[in-house]
Amino acid sequence: MAYEVIIFETEGPLAVVTVNRPKALNALSPQVMDELTDAFDKISTDENIRAAVITGAGRAFVAGADISAMQTYTPLQARGFAKKGHKLGEKIENCPKPVIAAVNGFCLGGGCELAMCCDFIYASEGAKFGQPEINLGIVPGFGGTQRLPRLVGKGWAKLLCMTGEMIGAQEAAAIGLVTRVFPEGEVLEAAKKTALLMCGKGMVSLRAAKQLVEQGFDLPLQRALDLEAEVFCTCFTSPDQREGMSAFLEKRKADFKGGLDK
Numbered sequence: 299m300a301y302e303v304i305i306f307e308t309e310g311p312l313a314v315v316t317v318n319r320p321k322a323l324n325a326l327s328p329q330v331m332d333e334l335t336d337a338f339d340k341i342s343t344d345e346n347i348r349a350a351v352i353t354g355a356g357r358a359f360v361a362g363a364d365i366s367a368m369q370t371y372t373p374l375q376a377r378g379f380a381k382k383g384h385k386l387g388e389k390i391e392n393c394p395k396p397v398i399a400a401v402n403g404f405c406l407g408g409g410c411e412l413a414m415c416c417d418f419i420y421a422s423e424g425a426k427f428g429q430p431e432i433n434l435g436i437v438p439g440f441g442g443t444q445r446l447p448r449l450v451g452k453g454w455a456k457l458l459c460m461t462g463e464m465i466g467a468q469e470a471a472a473i474g475l476v477t478r479v480f481p482e483g484e485v486l487e488a489a490k491k492t493a494l495l496m497c498g499k500g501m502v503s504l505r506a507a508k509q510l511v512e513q514g515f516d517l518p519l520q521r522a523l524d525l526e527a528e529v530f531c532t533c534f535t536s537p538d539q540r541e542g543m544s545a546f547l548e549k550r551k552a553d554f555k556g557g558l559d560k
């Protein structure tokens with residue numbers, strides 16, 4: 299697919315995806331969502347890509363779903379749009395590689411929902427977060443009412459979804475929505491640095507760690523622990539386990555190759 303409203307770049311093992319509609323504060327039109335879905339298909343399947351960063355061009359990460367596209371939706375079209383958002387979110391959440399949101403500026407509505415599907419959110423000091431859908435007479439539809447309480451608890455989720463209030467990056471970090479805050483202009487480089495750090499880890503264990511946190515989170519603890527034991531033992535079928543432990547004992551840096559034993 300040729301991209302018109304996102305930019306897809308690779309830097310070695312890293313994919314950098316930029317939502318690129320700065321005049322509309324990178325609002326998520328159906329086209330942006332189709333292009334992002336295609337990009338994350340590529341990131342998931344391309345063996346040369348080991349991690350991804352998603353960001354926005356200009357003064358926003360993403361200021362929400364495109365209100366001009368949604369304005370005339372019928373209820374049925376609105377359902378289809380929500381499902382499109384869910385599909386994109388699941389693609390990112392289930393991506394076998396790490397994905398970091400590098401948030402500059404506004405991160406609202408569908409933008410906040412998109413960021414929450416990433417493994418973690420890095421934000422610049424001036425970033426603003428919120429679920430302002432209530433001001434439009436709707437509710438969040440790309441997962442916000444469900445992922446937000448899982449991340450920040452029910453009270454904050456209700457406050458954000460029921461008032462439409464925006465909060466700054468520091469407050470978003472204090473409630474657990476944002477993982478780290480950086481001085482203005484530094485967030486993208488910081489996200490790339492962390493993504494590259496993860497590119498140097500064993501891909502089997504990296505994928506397993508992501509899968510366990512994602513899948514275990516919504517399971518009863520005993521089932522989640524059973525899942526952890528299963529995935530933990532799978533790591534011992536990878537040459538990376540032997541390499542990682544040998545490297546530690548031989549006091550050298552591990553050289554992970556990825557893959558499972560044949």
Ligand SMILES: C/C=C/C(=O)SCCNC(=O)CCNC(=O)[C@H](O)C(C)(C)COP(=O)(O)OP(=O)(O)OC[C@H]1O[C@@H](n2cnc3c(N)ncnc32)[C@H](O)[C@@H]1OP(=O)(O)O
Binds near residue numbers: 380407434439
């Ligand atoms: C399932 C998901 C649902 C949703 O996500 S619903 C949408 C939730 N998001 C919002 O409600 C945020 C809407 N945007 C705003 O409230 C404001 O923008 C900001 C506070 C983010 C920024 O305000 P300011 O600095 O004054 O900029 P500006 O002139 O309002 O925006 C610049 C251009 O960007 C367009 N734009 C901003 N957000 C959206 C959007 N979400 N959908 C469509 N267009 C958007 C505007 O209209 C305008 O465009 P022009 O220059 O042509 O007038």
